[in-house]
Amino acid sequence: MSDALFTRINAKRDDLIALTQDLIRIPTLNPPGENYREICEYLDARLSAKGFETQLVRAHGAPGDSDRYPRWNIVARREGPRAGDCVHFNSHTDVVEVGAGWTRDPFGAELDGDRIYGRGTCDMKGGLAASIIAAEAFLEEYPDFAGAIEISGTADEESGGYGGVAYLAERGFFDPARVQHVIIPEPLGKDRICLGHRGAWWAEIETKGEIAHGSMPFLGDCAIRHMGAVIDAFEDRLYPAMAARHTEMPVVPVEARQSTLNINSIHGGEEEAPEDYSGLPAPCVPDSCRMIIDRRYLVEERYDEVRGEVVAILEDLKANRPRFDYAIRDINRINPSMTDKGAPVVTTVHAAIRDVLGAEAAYIASPGSYDQKHIDRIGTLKNCIAYGPGVLELAHKPDEWIGVTDMLDSARVMGRTLERLLLG
Numbered sequence: 001m002s003d004a005l006f007t008r009i010n011a012k013r014d015d016l017i018a019l020t021q022d023l024i025r026i027p028t029l030n031p032p033g034e035n036y037r038e039i040c041e042y043l044d045a046r047l048s049a050k051g052f053e054t055q056l057v058r059a060h061g062a063p064g065d066s067d068r069y070p071r072w073n074i075v076a077r078r079e080g081p082r083a084g085d086c087v088h089f090n091s092h093t094d095v096v097e098v099g100a101g102w103t104r105d106p107f108g109a110e111l112d113g114d115r116i117y118g119r120g121t122c123d124m125k126g127g128l129a130a131s132i133i134a135a136e137a138f139l140e141e142y143p144d145f146a147g148a149i150e151i152s153g154t155a156d157e158e159s160g161g162y163g164g165v166a167y168l169a170e171r172g173f174f175d176p177a178r179v180q181h182v183i184i185p186e187p188l189g190k191d192r193i194c195l196g197h198r199g200a201w202w203a204e205i206e207t208k209g210e211i212a213h214g215s216m217p218f219l220g221d222c223a224i225r226h227m228g229a230v231i232d233a234f235e236d237r238l239y240p241a242m243a244a245r246h247t248e249m250p251v252v253p254v255e256a257r258q259s260t261l262n263i264n265s266i267h268g269g270e271e272e273a274p275e276d277y278s279g280l281p282a283p284c285v286p287d288s289c290r291m292i293i294d295r296r297y298l299v300e301e302r303y304d305e306v307r308g309e310v311v312a313i314l315e316d317l318k319a320n321r322p323r324f325d326y327a328i329r330d331i332n333r334i335n336p337s338m339t340d341k342g343a344p345v346v347t348t349v350h351a352a353i354r355d356v357l358g359a360e361a362a363y364i365a366s367p368g369s370y371d372q373k374h375i376d377r378i379g380t381l382k383n384c385i386a387y388g389p390g391v392l393e394l395a396h397k398p399d400e401w402i403g404v405t406d407m408l409d410s411a412r413v414m415g416r417t418l419e420r421l422l423l424g
């Protein structure tokens, strides 16, 4: 039964390569969010010709959306002749900036041996192409399947997903009544199932002082010294407390299998002088110091506890350190997400990996987040994983590539997954 499907998928090797190359040659750089309309129209033409009903959805009013840089998304749905579950493949169409260090044309999509090179090959147009090939082969082999297949191409994953999956989720596209299984073909490896990701809380902490002449600092109050006290307290109390916590989340790399806190930036006192200024700085006691923190947290932790732990340290300083005052401003919040290993999409893809690759799939979780957060929280759809071809470490790097064999193997796993879910 599945031999016929595998033969079909293998026969589409050249089509898979050409499709991937076409997608890479539409430079969907984000920011600012270029060519979203073009890539949606390309996918629309391809999938409409295969019998999909398509909707192009612009995320009007989402962060970054403008007439110059509209946030276009596509959702394509192919209904089977019999009732059943809907399997949705969601890929983001945006790619990050090119950066330095390339030896290949970043938008040339050069095929060299088994590899296609270009920005977005691995993250994640290769995964998008693999899911399209898998779905098309399945539809040819089983025209009387039960249920529905959806393929979406969405904007802005690299900048938070608010003009993409979050916008669609708010409009019911990921309602569990409409979609039952979601696979996000991010480049996590063809024999690994990504169950979810850690949460994140970003905030700005400001310590306050009083400006005075730098020769008489006792007449003012140095906001930077107060920030030093905050960092000392983090070192003494927060970092050891975080290091002592453990998680059931199978995060890779393993160093991320705990809570982490990064200090993104600190700015205090005078603005940095412009490049063309050759004078000296003025002597002032800084009256403000601002720090941006990036706290990543685990499914075992709760957002209000994570935030409360930092606020407690600041309140302690306020009570005990003379003249200490602060403000805290939340910048971003992402809930951790982890799909249960017993969820149908997990057990099905696990079995499909065994069928196709003869391997026991490894379960992993991502240290950073991806669009699963919106499907989980806004869409309230829990039956969601990331599964797709590619080497995660190549994402966002120069000379990014995707392996054609890996894409084909993943497409076979996806095809086998469709057989297991939609032939009932």
Ligand SMILES: [Zn+2]
Residues within 6 Å of the ligand: 092, 123, 124, 157, 186, 187
């Ligand atoms: Zn990605």
